[in-house]
Amino acid sequence: MQNVTNMSASAGNTPAFAVKDCALIAISTGRRAHTLGEMCEHLQTVSIDSVYYHFWGGLIQARFDEREYNNDFASWVRHALHDAPLAERLAVLDPTDFADLEDLRRELLELMEQRLDESESLHWMRATRTFEFIRSQIVIFDTRHRIRSPEQLAEVIPQLSTGSVFYHFIDARRRVPDHLDDFREWLSVFGERYAGLRDQLAGVEPYFSSMTEIRERLTRALALAASGESP
Amino acid sequence: MSRLLEAYASVAGEDVIDHLSQLAAQYRGMKVVHVNSTRVGGGVAEILDKLVPLSRELGLDAQWEVITGDPVFYQCTKAMHNGLQGNPVNLEPHWLEAYEETNRHNAEQLRPILEEADVVFIHDPQPAALLGHFPKRRGKWVWRCHIDASRPYRPVWRYLRRHVSGYDASVFSLAGFAQALPHPEYLIPPSIDPLGDKNVDLAEDEIDAVRRRFELDPERPLVTQVSRFDRFKDPLGVIRAYQLAKRFVPGLQLVLAGGSADDDPEGEAVLDEVRAAAGDDADVHVLLLPPDAHRVINALQRASDLVIQKSTREGFGLTVTEAMWKGRPVIGGDTGGIRLQVVDFHTGFLVSTPEGAALRMRYLLNQPRLIREMGAKAHTFVRENFLLTRQLREYLTLGIGVLTGKGEWIELG
Numbered sequence A: 001m002q003n004v005t006n007m008s009a010s011a012g013n014t015p016a017f018a019v020k021d022c023a024l025i026a027i028s029t030g031r032r033a034h035t036l037g038e039m040c041e042h043l044q045t046v047s048i049d050s051v052y053y054h055f056w057g058g059l060i061q062a063r064f065d066e067r068e069y070n071n072d073f074a075s076w077v078r079h080a081l082h083d084a085p086l087a088e089r090l091a092v093l094d095p096t097d098f099a100d101l102e103d104l105r106r107e108l109l110e111l112m113e114q115r116l117d118e119s120e121s122l123h124w125m126r127a128t129r130t131f132e133f134i135r136s137q138i139v140i141f142d143t144r145h146r147i148r149s150p151e152q153l154a155e156v157i158p159q160l161s162t163g164s165v166f167y168h169f170i171d172a173r174r175r176v177p178d179h180l181d182d183f184r185e186w187l188s189v190f191g192e193r194y195a196g197l198r199d200q201l202a203g204v205e206p207y208f209s210s211m212t213e214i215r216e217r218l219t220r221a222l223a224l225a226a227s228g229e230s231p
Numbered sequence B: 001m002s003r004l005l006e007a008y009a010s011v012a013g014e015d016v017i018d019h020l021s022q023l024a025a026q027y028r029g030m031k032v033v034h035v036n037s038t039r040v041g042g043g044v045a046e047i048l049d050k051l052v053p054l055s056r057e058l059g060l061d062a063q064w065e066v067i068t069g070d071p072v073f074y075q076c077t078k079a080m081h082n083g084l085q086g087n088p089v090n091l092e093p094h095w096l097e098a099y100e101e102t103n104r105h106n107a108e109q110l111r112p113i114l115e116e117a118d119v120v121f122i123h124d125p126q127p128a129a130l131l132g133h134f135p136k137r138r139g140k141w142v143w144r145c146h147i148d149a150s151r152p153y154r155p156v157w158r159y160l161r162r163h164v165s166g167y168d169a170s171v172f173s174l175a176g177f178a179q180a181l182p183h184p185e186y187l188i189p190p191s192i193d194p195l196g197d198k199n200v201d202l203a204e205d206e207i208d209a210v211r212r213r214f215e216l217d218p219e220r221p222l223v224t225q226v227s228r229f230d231r232f233k234d235p236l237g238v239i240r241a242y243q244l245a246k247r248f249v250p251g252l253q254l255v256l257a258g259g260s261a262d263d264d265p266e267g268e269a270v271l272d273e274v275r276a277a278a279g280d281d282a283d284v285h286v287l288l289l290p291p292d293a294h295r296v297i298n299a300l301q302r303a304s305d306l307v308i309q310k311s312t313r314e315g316f317g318l319t320v321t322e323a324m325w326k327g328r329p330v331i332g333g334d335t336g337g338i339r340l341q342v343v344d345f346h347t348g349f350l351v352s353t354p355e356g357a358a359l360r361m362r363y364l365l366n367q368p369r370l371i372r373e374m375g376a377k378a379h380t381f382v383r384e385n386f387l388l389t390r391q392l393r394e395y396l397t398l399g400i401g402v403l404t405g406k407g408e409w410i411e412l413g
Helices: A036-045 A048-055 A072-079 A084-091 A101-118 A150-159 A162-175 A182-202 A211-227 B003-012 B014-025 B043-057 B071-084 B093-116 B128-133 B154-164 B204-213 B235-246 B265-278 B294-303 B318-325 B354-365 B368-385 B388-404
Strands: A016-033 A131-147 B031-036 B061-066 B119-123 B140-144 B169-172 B185-187 B222-226 B253-259 B284-289 B306-309 B330-333 B348-351 B409-411
Touching: A016 A036, A016 A048, A016 A162, A016 A182, A016 B014, A016 B388, A036 A072, A036 A101, A048 A072, A048 A101, A048 A131, A072 A084, A072 A131, A084 A101, A131 A150, A131 A162, A131 B014, A131 B388, A150 A182, A150 A211, A162 A182, A162 A211, A162 B014, A182 A211, B003 B014, B003 B043, B003 B388, B014 B388, B031 B043, B031 B093, B043 B061, B043 B388, B061 B093, B071 B093, B071 B154, B093 B128, B119 B128, B119 B388, B128 B140, B128 B154, B140 B388, B169 B388, B185 B388, B204 B294, B222 B235, B222 B294, B222 B318, B235 B253, B235 B265, B235 B354, B253 B265, B253 B294, B265 B284, B284 B294, B294 B318, B306 B318, B306 B354, B318 B330, B318 B368, B330 B354, B348 B354, B354 B368, B388 B409
Parallel strands: A131 B409, B031 B061, B031 B119, B119 B140, B140 B169, B169 B185, B222 B253, B222 B306, B253 B284, B306 B330, B330 B348
Antiparallel strands: A016 A131, A016 B185
């Protein structure tokens, strides 16, 4: 199945890539957790958008801490509850391993409840920082730019806004079958011809960098693919 | 691209300006109005003074209106401000009468503009009661609270909540500052203007002139704290930290720079204590600067090796952001927005005591390479997260959010 939303009719036989952009705004849910028990209670019922935000939203939002962990839950458990085992287990969760965000929510809860069973002290231990549950609204708009051929990616990607990078490289994993990004999804239309380029893009880590850094890495990956070198 | 847009593009990046233009294009045919209570002075006026012209350059029909009132009105709104920050203040009945009457009067003056506007941003408590006078408004109204209202004095919040509950949305600077309200509460952290006098790049000559003016030795290390002479900023703790560090860094110089404390009896008392604590140490410079000394403050921060903000209580702490923009690591009190901006070993250090601050001064001043690396990281961090362009992007996104409805993913045509 193709991600038709990012493909538009082209003069040739292959679809053009429609460059979209997005902007995210954070919204308070008013929910706060001070203990792991409170975290579990809120996590059971908080809007699923909040799970999205705490995994992905932080990548495009103004944020303060180092992206040491790929999600805010792991970071809070490590730095506010000071429980390394649970932080490490939460940190290896990859949303793309789950069918949807509800599955991801269930796994988060499972890991937290398991840890509560293991550690008596975590039942009463108060975090040194409050966890604020935040959700988000994302506005997506069409830039009217179209990429007609894969060769054009090398000149277009360095110029993309960070919102476009987020939409096509991060948010796509929520929308695209097999949790691919939009670029690889589009390239797959061309069969094996751009398999090397798809591999280069697959090697760009999505979690630990700012969008500016990811754009630079995508640019490098495209240059490497063009020169035929390994990453 | 206009000169203003070019200037912002040169700092924030052309892609950022393109992105803003695309967002602004979604507002074609719409009018956006900001309302506050002063054209000059204060952080809100400073931001609007740049935000509105930048919005216009991007093609937005944006307008900035200011309400006016008599001294009783301002007495009331100052008390509201203090109350929102948690001070137990009593709102006198005649103050509240002045507050409501001022809002009613201003509503009549602004009716033709506000009734027709598509999005109205009302900043802080002063004009918050305008909403009640616009039953026929056609646009969406958003209340923007710039104040740390995390622990408000309840009677003040109870009164204000009556006026702000009816808005379509509100905006707080941090999740921790938000109060429960029956509408979406957006989160938009503050920002700094990279082109304003406080933050613009300065020529080395200008920085040298400020060094000479205050007799600062460029060959010796300098640590600076910029803030009001207020107990919550802990200037005495800063002097103690300096004294502890100086035993190991003999050439150390300290600047404590703050605004005039004339209208604040406690501020004057704190200033006296600070001067007494500084004693006759010629390397402690207590500078009382006028409120418009932005370029001097800018130069002092740039002349410093480290910036300190050892507050024991703080809102967001924009002075921290400003120092980081200038590539200076910050030693900050582990409180409020400071603890969100300062990340140990990355952009500075969080401390809880004068001893902790002294330790970090020594640690950093002995490692100039680390100061440069952390400073560079701090600068990048601010460029990506805390410039005015980011705040405008979020206002524009929020506007689309309130205009189009409640969906989490809003796809425009």
